[in-house]
Amino acid sequence: MQTNVRSTALQTFSEAAQTIVNPEVQKWKNQGGKIMGYFCAAMPVEMITAAGFLPFRVRATGSTGTELSDAYFGNINCSFPRHAFNMALRGEYDFLDGVVIFNSCDHIRRLYDHWIRQMKTPFVKILSLPRKDEPAQVKWFRDELAILREHMQEHFRVEITDDKLREAIALHNASRRRQRDLYELRKTDRPPITGTEMLAVTVAGTAMPPIRYNQLLGELLEDVGRASGHSDYRARLMITGGELDNPEFIRVIEGQGGLVVTDALCFGSRLIWRDVDQSVSDPLTALAQYYVADRPSCARMYTRYEQRVEYIKKMIRDFNVDGVVYVRLTFCELWGFEQYSLVNDFKQSNIPLLCMDREYTLTGVGQLRTRVQAFLETLGDKHG
Amino acid sequence: MDEKKERSLSRMREEMAMFQPLLEILKADPGEMGNLQAFLVENIISNHRVIIDCVEQGKPFLASQFTNPVEILTAMDVPWYFHVQQQFAAGGTGGSPHTLEDLENMDRLGVPADCCTLLRLLLYYQVAGLLPIPTAYLALTEPCDSVAGLHAAFMNHPDWRDVPVFEPEVPYHDDARAYDYYAGELKRMIDFIAKHSGKTMNMNRLKEVVTETNKGYALWIEYSDLRRAVPTPHSYVMPLSGFYTLNTAGAGEPEKTQWYRDLVANAEARVRENRPEVPNQKIRLLWYDIQPMFFSELVPWLEQEWGAVIAMDMVSYCPHELVDTSTEDAMFRGLAKRALQHGPMIHQARGLVENVIADIRRIVTDYKIDCVIFPGHMGHKDMAATASIARETCRELGVPYLYIGMDICDKRYTSVDQIKDKISKFFTAMRLG
Numbered sequence: 001m002q003t004n005v006r007s008t009a010l011q012t013f014s015e016a017a018q019t020i021v022n023p024e025v026q027k028w029k030n031q032g033g034k035i036m037g038y039f040c041a042a043m044p045v046e047m048i049t050a051a052g053f054l055p056f057r058v059r060a061t062g063s064t065g066t067e068l069s070d071a072y073f074g075n076i077n078c079s080f081p082r083h084a085f086n087m088a089l090r091g092e093y094d095f096l097d098g099v100v101i102f103n104s105c106d107h108i109r110r111l112y113d114h115w116i117r118q119m120k121t122p123f124v125k126i127l128s129l130p131r132k133d134e135p136a137q138v139k140w141f142r143d144e145l146a147i148l149r150e151h152m153q154e155h156f157r158v159e160i161t162d163d164k165l166r167e168a169i170a171l172h173n174a175s176r177r178r179q180r181d182l183y184e185l186r187k188t189d190r191p192p193i194t195g196t197e198m199l200a201v202t203v204a205g206t207a208m209p210p211i212r213y214n215q216l217l218g219e220l221l222e223d224v225g226r227a228s229g230h231s232d233y234r235a236r237l238m239i240t241g242g243e244l245d246n247p248e249f250i251r252v253i254e255g256q257g258g259l260v261v262t263d264a265l266c267f268g269s270r271l272i273w274r275d276v277d278q279s280v281s282d283p284l285t286a287l288a289q290y291y292v293a294d295r296p297s298c299a300r301m302y303t304r305y306e307q308r309v310e311y312i313k314k315m316i317r318d319f320n321v322d323g324v325v326y327v328r329l330t331f332c333e334l335w336g337f338e339q340y341s342l343v344n345d346f347k348q349s350n351i352p353l354l355c356m357d358r359e360y361t362l363t364g365v366g367q368l369r370t371r372v373q374a375f376l377e378t379l380g381d382k383h384g
Numbered sequence: 385m386d387e388k389k390e391r392s393l394s395r396m397r398e399e400m401a402m403f404q405p406l407l408e409i410l411k412a413d414p415g416e417m418g419n420l421q422a423f424l425v426e427n428i429i430s431n432h433r434v435i436i437d438c439v440e441q442g443k444p445f446l447a448s449q450f451t452n453p454v455e456i457l458t459a460m461d462v463p464w465y466f467h468v469q470q471q472f473a474a475g476g477t478g479g480s481p482h483t484l485e486d487l488e489n490m491d492r493l494g495v496p497a498d499c500c501t502l503l504r505l506l507l508y509y510q511v512a513g514l515l516p517i518p519t520a521y522l523a524l525t526e527p528c529d530s531v532a533g534l535h536a537a538f539m540n541h542p543d544w545r546d547v548p549v550f551e552p553e554v555p556y557h558d559d560a561r562a563y564d565y566y567a568g569e570l571k572r573m574i575d576f577i578a579k580h581s582g583k584t585m586n587m588n589r590l591k592e593v594v595t596e597t598n599k600g601y602a603l604w605i606e607y608s609d610l611r612r613a614v615p616t617p618h619s620y621v622m623p624l625s626g627f628y629t630l631n632t633a634g635a636g637e638p639e640k641t642q643w644y645r646d647l648v649a650n651a652e653a654r655v656r657e658n659r660p661e662v663p664n665q666k667i668r669l670l671w672y673d674i675q676p677m678f679f680s681e682l683v684p685w686l687e688q689e690w691g692a693v694i695a696m697d698m699v700s701y702c703p704h705e706l707v708d709t710s711t712e713d714a715m716f717r718g719l720a721k722r723a724l725q726h727g728p729m730i731h732q733a734r735g736l737v738e739n740v741i742a743d744i745r746r747i748v749t750d751y752k753i754d755c756v757i758f759p760g761h762m763g764h765k766d767m768a769a770t771a772s773i774a775r776e777t778c779r780e781l782g783v784p785y786l787y788i789g790m791d792i793c794d795k796r797y798t799s800v801d802q803i804k805d806k807i808s809k810f811f812t813a814m815r816l817g
Contacts, residue, residue, distance in 0.1 A: 071772060072769070072772045073768070073769050073772070074760070074765075074768030074769060074771055074772075075768075076498065076762055076765060076768045077765060077768050077769050078765070081769075103556040105529050106528055106529045106765040106766035106769070107765055107766075107769060109556070109766065110737065110766050110769030110770060111769070112736075113736060113737040113769075113770070113773065114769070114772075114773075117773075126556070126736070128555045128556035128557050128562070129556075130553050130555075131525045131532055131551075131553060131554075132525070132551055132553050134553075136553070136565070136568055136569070136572070137553055140553075140555065140565050143561070299533065299536065300529070300532060302523075302525065302532040302533065302535055302536040302539075302551070303536070303539070303551055305536045305537075305539065305540055306540075328496070330496075330498060331498050331765060332529075333499050333500060333528070333529040333530040333533045333763070333765065334529045334532065334533045335533075336495055336496040336498070336499035336530075336533060337495060337499060337503075337507075337530070337533030337534055337536060337537045338533065338536065338537075339494075339495070339496065340493060340494055340495040340507070340537050341536065341537045341540045343494055345540075357496065
């Protein structure tokens, strides 16, 4: 599917999504700025921004192998940490001044154990992220953030005041609002922006300074407003699942005629669908409430399955989705059991669903094409 | 009783029918170990009987598991069954006639095959109506992703969707703040149990129960110390039974404490008289993960073919501390710490890898271990990522290390013959035995 958007902003985002050290990161570093890496969508990036650092979500974009990390991970471990850690071992993450890791999943929490042993990153912390979302868990996570703030202040000799946190919350909320504005345009019969492009936009948001990002988002919104919409598609698709940061994966799907109009991904809508509540007086409580309870959850929040299904169903209605593509990284237990429930629920609700396991890097493109083509056949040519 | 309820009890009834004749044989001719074994068998049967009675009579009961402090359930006098234990039962894959049928039916569920078989099987039992539907249940979030994933699916089953559930949320850290947080979860759990069972908590009774489990733990520590002896006094089934006794229904009852006394007395006598249960011991193993359900096909082979004894294993080895019962707060903090730090699997798999390193170091030294076997269950993704650190630790200690790679429930993944072959080649290469 060709792009309909002529935009240098979109080009910048696409380039940022295709690489690790994009020009904005390079510029930040050249100016002496500090960069804090993180792995999970539940990381309150506002904390990093408030410290005056650049938040950078670790990916393994461009990785071609796991020859070094295979010494640390087993062959039943997820390919994402294996590729990411391989890049780290190759020195490709040496530009990070710190890393914050959560007990997000069994693979990533062990990546922390290896990271602190093998890497020389000056500041590495692990936070305990709750798996349920009641007040006690919000309070726990609020305290985790308070401890992280203390450690960052002490280590980097910076001040992360409540006012700075409030400013950062406002800044990131502004990003989310603009990103949602882009999603909004995809509800139309002729969405001006493809799923491939949208994923590049959200991924880029995790890899550049938020002020610059918001400026580019503003430009992109103007450019998209001038673009004609896509009408040359066979079906409107939604993608859901866990970690997916590669727009090329979506390009393969869209190449078969299925336009991805929305998603429930942790690099996509789940990152932006709600705002942090700016009316809460304690910014740490506001952040904890948002990241533990308010934002759309992932499969590790195991008591919130019903809300996740509701979220997907609402997306399906709002974006007029014809079929859902569920992607899971092989060996992911959380999304594995989720898949079982979702298959049964969607069958009952008559929602067409294609489940696909994948490796982190884009492999098996031929098989992916074939399966998407077959899925589109079952959906019929609804929009052609 | 309707057909659904009857079916939900069918595996329990089968297990009782299987154990009853065994119990009679043990009682008729107990031998030296028979009384210890008979107690465990009777305990399983009586626990099943309680749940069957609850289902038949419509009395409240819970489903739970060992990481939710069992002392609380005993003190509140709430019947419960350990729903993650079903796979190990006679009705499950423990060499029962259902083994293959269950695994094949499980495969048809549609949960990806790379997810933990132990928990996919449990989901199958639920879907197939083979688990008694409790009045309420206590889920768990740790030690691994599959446990959390499974419970998300569990809660969504049409027959269980309306069953109230409480999920004690387990923190990742091991410090006073984490213990206090988890103690808070336990207090909320008590409120939940009271609400749905109609039972209340009496703190004096809880103190009484904890005092009794403390005695059990003290004796378990003593027993574990006795296993350091060369030759080790017992075969492998006894340390595992130690775990079972303190972590299932009825924990904190004086009869269980007496069982530990008898266990220790027997082990002491065997050490004193140099009369080990397994003769000709040549290799002392550390088995570092949970045991496969087909262990009965491996352990006798290890002992007889190679003179290899499992001197210690992951499930049986936990750094037990006794719970301070002097105040209510101290008691809850102690129970929280016990749940987070002392529970098998939770202790090793929940938090940072430091516990694994420390365990291996201590066990290898204290138990004079000749080699470490890391079975590598396909469901234990965290352990797969830990194996390299375990290997490194063994290298530093100068002790040989073998990673196998198996499915503890499904011999089709790595057959018993393949496992034996790997172990044999390892022993030979390392000049052990």
